[in-house]
Every structure is written in structure tokens, then in C-alpha cells.
């Protein structure tokens with residue numbers, strides 16, 4: 300017999316970084332919050348596992364940083380980028396300068412998702428949110444305009460009712476698709492992500508290698524004095540490579556690594572520490588990120604391409620924006636379209652310029668002579684490379700790159 304529904308102020312679907320972060324902020328604000336996730340944590344996720352420097356203060360604010368630091372995560376000082384012709388440049392997270400003109404360095408954390416996501420889910424519980432694991436959303440319905448949401452799990456058991464629904468269920472969001480809010484993007488990519496040991500020449504920098512319209516990111520997961528565990532994330536075209544890798548993801552990954560000029564001679568001692576996870580079609584666009592009684596956060600609000608590795612920061616920062624708007628709307632008793640559209644506007648303002656930079660980088664990946672040219676310019680002008688790192692590290696605004704002087708020097 301079906302049990303009667305349980306009532307909450309806010310129901311959040313997905314307990315990844317976006318859902319957990321929204322839950323923490325809204326539970327701290329005093330609302331009755333439930334977060335459901337089909338997975339049981341710790342759960343893994345295909346991800347390059349690098350966090351841009353601006354994510355660290357957000358993790359501290361959310362009460363999850365101490366647990367992450369206890370495990371001695373790697374700290375990356377910037378990235379080394381290798382172009383198709385073997386040209387290379389280095390960018391440091393160092394665009395801020397103190398009073399005597401010295402660069403101050405920020406660092407990006409590199410943390411396995413098995414640890415990061417558990418720390419955030421734990422912080423959500425401590426903040427007072429109810430977290431239900433192994434709870435897969437089946438149906439989502441709203442009773443008229445202004446009514447309550449009803450969420451039904453699959454397999455069917457007691458439903459959940461809530462005034463506000465937050466979709467944090469990732470790039471393949473069931474909520475966004477059921478409500479017709481997603482359109483597929485144009486990039487058709489497949490990503491393969493493994494943990495490897497034994498790559499020679501790793502240090503305190505992440506690496507991006509581009510060749511043959513493919514790219515691979517290396518993020519050391521242990522400080523050099525602890526070990527050489529490294530996240531290796533290969534991204535390829537679905538049309539070109541999809542068939543070649545079907546059923547042999549790991550051997551395809553290992554063979555393809557050899558084709559990047561900057562990795563030749565560095566792979567002799569490689570051993571697989573965690574097998575490859577695969578994901579496809581990461582590019583999704585949301586038509587809108589809010590509707591009456593509904594907010595989309597994290598990847599559910601849209602995702603383009605992993606090259607700049609800003610997804611986790613965006614998940615945390617979009618959750619922060621959404622929680623602020625949701626708190627005010629619940630207090631005003633107005634969860635209508637216009638009230639919640641404030642989140643959509645704020646999100647758009649924050650992300651629009653960054654999308655343009657991601658599209659420019661993607662263009663460079665597809666056109667090798669352009670990427671070779673970018674690498675030449677950045678190698679000559681270190682300050683421009685540092686500025687790009689600070690923007691993709693999320694601690695300088697996109698306008699630091701999207702200004703005529705910078706773009707002319709880059710293209711000239």
C-alpha cells in the first residue's frame with residue numbers, strides 16, 4: 300500500500316557538489332530540506348578531479364574543506380599546456396600582485412571525487428538536511444501552478460512533496476529532460492578517465508596536451524613527496540573515435556596517450572590504479588535555469604566541455620546563487636517565474652563570458668595551427684598565460700581576457 304507523502308520546503312534531486320552545496324546553505328537558513336540521490340556514497344564519477352582555486356573558499360564556507368585537507372590532497376600551482384606541434388607554455392595561478400610587486404600564488408586542489416563528494420554529503424547532513432541515498436527519481440509532477448511538487452521514486456514507494464524543487468541531477472538531468480528544459484549541445488565528445496601511476500616528469504602542475512583534435516588532461520592527485528597517483532582524462536570526438544574505443548576503453552586510452560608529443564618517453568612505467576570510466580555527450584544547454592517553483596544548478600543548468608575544468612566550481616557557485624534566491628523567495632512566499640528568474644539572470648551574468656572563452660579554446664582544439672599559435676604567444680608572454688589561468692581558475696573575471704588589447708595580442 301502506498302504511504303502518504305512527506306512534506307519539505309525544498310526537495311533537491313542529486314547530491315553531487317551542486318545538490319549538496321545547495322542543501323547546506325538552505326538547511327543552514329532554517330528550511331526543511333531533503334536531498335535524494337540514486338547513488339550510494341562514496342560514488343565515483345568521470346571527472347578530471349581538479350578544482351579551480353576559487354573553489355577552495357567555497358568548500359571552507361560549506362564546512363567540507365577540513366575533511367578534504369586531512370587526506371593531504373595535491374595542490375596544483377598552474378598548468379603546462381602542450382600544443383599539437385610540441386610547443387609548450389606554462390601558466391601560474393599568480394595574476395594577483397601584492398604591494399611590492401611580488402606574485403601571490405593561489406593553488407588548485409586535486410581531489411578524487413570519491414572523497415570530495417562524500418565530504419560535501421557529510422557537511423549537508425551536519426547542516427541539518429536529510430540525505431536519502433539509493434533513491435532514484437522516477438516521476439516528477441506539480442499540482443497546478445503554485446502547487447506542491449511530488450517526487451516519486453523508482454521503484455515506487457513513499458512520495459516526497461515540496462514547495463521548491465532544485466534539479467542538481469547532473470548533465471543528463473532527468474528533471475530538466477522531463478520538464479523540457481534541456482537542448483542537446485553540438486559538441487559530441489567521449490571522455491575516458493583513469494587513475495594511473497608511473498607517468499614520468501609530473502610535478503606541482505597539471506598538464507593539458509592537445510593533438511589531432513583530441514586532448515588529455517593530467518592532474519596529479521598526490522603531492523610529489525607522497526606519490527605519483529595521477530588522474531588522466533582523455534577527451535575525443537564521438538564521430539571519429541567512438542567506434543575504435545567501443546568495448547576497449549582502457550587500451551584505447553593507453554594507446555592514445557602515446558600519440559601526444561609531450562607524453563612521448565614518459566609512459567614506460569605506467570600502471571593503471573583505477574580503471575577507465577567513460578562518459579559521452581557532455582555538452583548540454585538549458586533553455587532556462589528557473590521556472591515556477593524550480594531552479595536548475597550545477598551541470599543540470601548546462602555544461603560545455605571539461606577543458607578548463609571549472610565544473611565543480613560552477614556547481615558550488617551556482618548552488619550558492621540559487622540558495623540565496625530561493626531563501627528570499629521562500630521568505631516572501633513567492634516562488635513564481637519572475638521571482639526565481641533573478642537566479643537565471645545572475646547565473647547568466649557570471650557564466651556568459653566564461654562560455655565564450657571555453658568556445659575559443661574548443662576552436663583551438665579543433666584547429667591545430669591555431670592552438671600552435673596560441674602556445675607560441677603564451678610562451679613569449681608569460682603574463683598573458685597567467686591571466687588566462689586566473690580567469691579559468693575563477694579568481695579573475697572573464698573580462699580580463701575578453702578585452703580588445705588581450706585578444707589582439709593573442710591573435711596578432
Ligand SMILES: Cc1cc2nc3c(=O)[nH]c(=O)nc-3n(C[C@H](O)[C@H](O)[C@H](O)COP(=O)(O)OP(=O)(O)OC[C@H]3O[C@@H](n4cnc5c(N)ncnc54)[C@H](O)[C@@H]3O)c2cc1C
Pocket residue numbers: 312313314315316317318335336337338344345346347348349350351434435436437467468469470472473490491492532578581596597598599602605608609610611612614
Ligand atoms: C570528463 C570530464 C572531466 C571533468 N573534469 C573536471 C575537472 O577537472 N574539474 C571540474 O571542476 N569539473 C570537471 N568536470 C565537470 C564536473 O565533473 C561537473 O561539473 C560536476 O560534477 C557537476 O556537479 P553536479 O553536482 O552538478 O553533478 P554531478 O556531480 O553529476 O551529480 C549529480 C548527481 O545526481 C544524481 N542523479 C542523477 N540522476 C538521478 C535520478 N534520476 N535520481 C536521483 N539522483 C540522480 C547522480 O547520482 C549524481 O550523484 C568534468 C566533467 C567531465 C565529463
